Every structure is written in C-alpha cells, then in structure tokens.
Amino acid sequence: MALWQRDREGCPHTPRQLIHRCDAGSQYTSFKLAEHLAADGIAASVGSVADAYDNALMESTIGLYATELIKSQRPWRSLSQVELAAAEWVDRYNHRRLHGGIGHVPPVEYEANHYMESTKPQVTITI
Template identity: 45%
Template sequence: MAAEGILPSVGSVGDSFDNALAESVNSSYKTELIDHQPPYPGAAELSLATAEWVAFYNRQRPNGYCQDLTPDRAEALYYHRQRHPHTEEALR
C-alpha cells in the first residue's frame, strides 16, 4: 500500500477508530459498563467487570452484524461451513 501512496488506516497504529464494528463494540462497552455504572474502585475491579461483560457479549447477546446470532455462534457456524462447505444447516 505504501508503494501506491495509500495509507492503511486513518487512526494511529493499533487503534480501532476506523473500524465500524470495533467502534460499535467500544460504544456498547462504554455505554453499558462505564457510563451508567458507579465508578470502579480500581483497575482490578474494572478488569473483572470488563471480562464479565465480554463473556456476556460473546456468548449470550445476539448481534445484528452477525445476523442476530451471538458472536460465538456465528464463529462456530463459520468454521463449520469451512469444514463442511456442502451442508445446509439452520442459522439457529
């Protein structure tokens, strides 16, 4: 890309600000875990709450980007389809 004068990202290296899906997840995280909760007493408590939120987000929460499946289920279906490309299975 550099040889063609194309910049790979509009953000700084390592951030997700130019990725719509990541921005959506970041927004949900801030809204659900940070903005509407009392302040966490320390980094350890925030880390634990973050891990619990991520587990909920991936395992239980349907996501429109994943055709209203949980991210875990969408990933499982993706890899199943890679191993068995000619099978038809229900999305749920």
C-alpha cells in the same frame, strides 16, 4: 484472549487466518506488539491516520462498552473491579449477546457454524 478462547473451544487458528485490526496508536504500532503478533501468526492491520470511517466499528463497540458498563456502574472502587467487569462484559458480548447483523446469534455461535459449514466433506456421486 482470542487465541486462548479458540484453543479452549477446540478451534485453534491457522497462521495468517486471524487479523488484528487497530488504529495507529503508539501501543498498536510498537515493535513488541508486532513481534508478538508475528510469533502467533496473526496479521497486523493498522488503520489510516485521521480516517474516521476506518475506525468506525471499533469506536461503536467502545461506545457500547462505555454506555453499558463503565458509565452505568460507576463509581468504580478499584482498577481490578473494572478489569473483572470488562472481562465479563466481553464474554457476554461474544458468547450470549444476540447480534442482528449475523442472524441474531452470538458471535461464537456464528463462527462455529461458519467453520462447521466450511469443513463439511463434499459428497460426490459417480456413475
């Protein structure tokens, strides 16, 4: 989804620019995922085992997801209903929710501003 979103917004990634961070769960340490990440030029970063601090950001996001979406809208009637609601929650989290840690703007706006600033041509004056 991250690659698709970047391509859709006209900001395709450069190989080795993106990092996939995860814990050491079997689904994240599989050869299949490693091959997929390598094919797209995404660096893998697996956290250390039994290190609560290493995974704190993701656990916080998952807790927010569970509180705001999963627990508040139950009972769920089907898996497809949960999948659609999860996709909508992630879209809102990244595109419309204001994040205080990055200046009260959505993450996509913060990222777009970052790339705009980093690609501005530098003006030099010669006399």
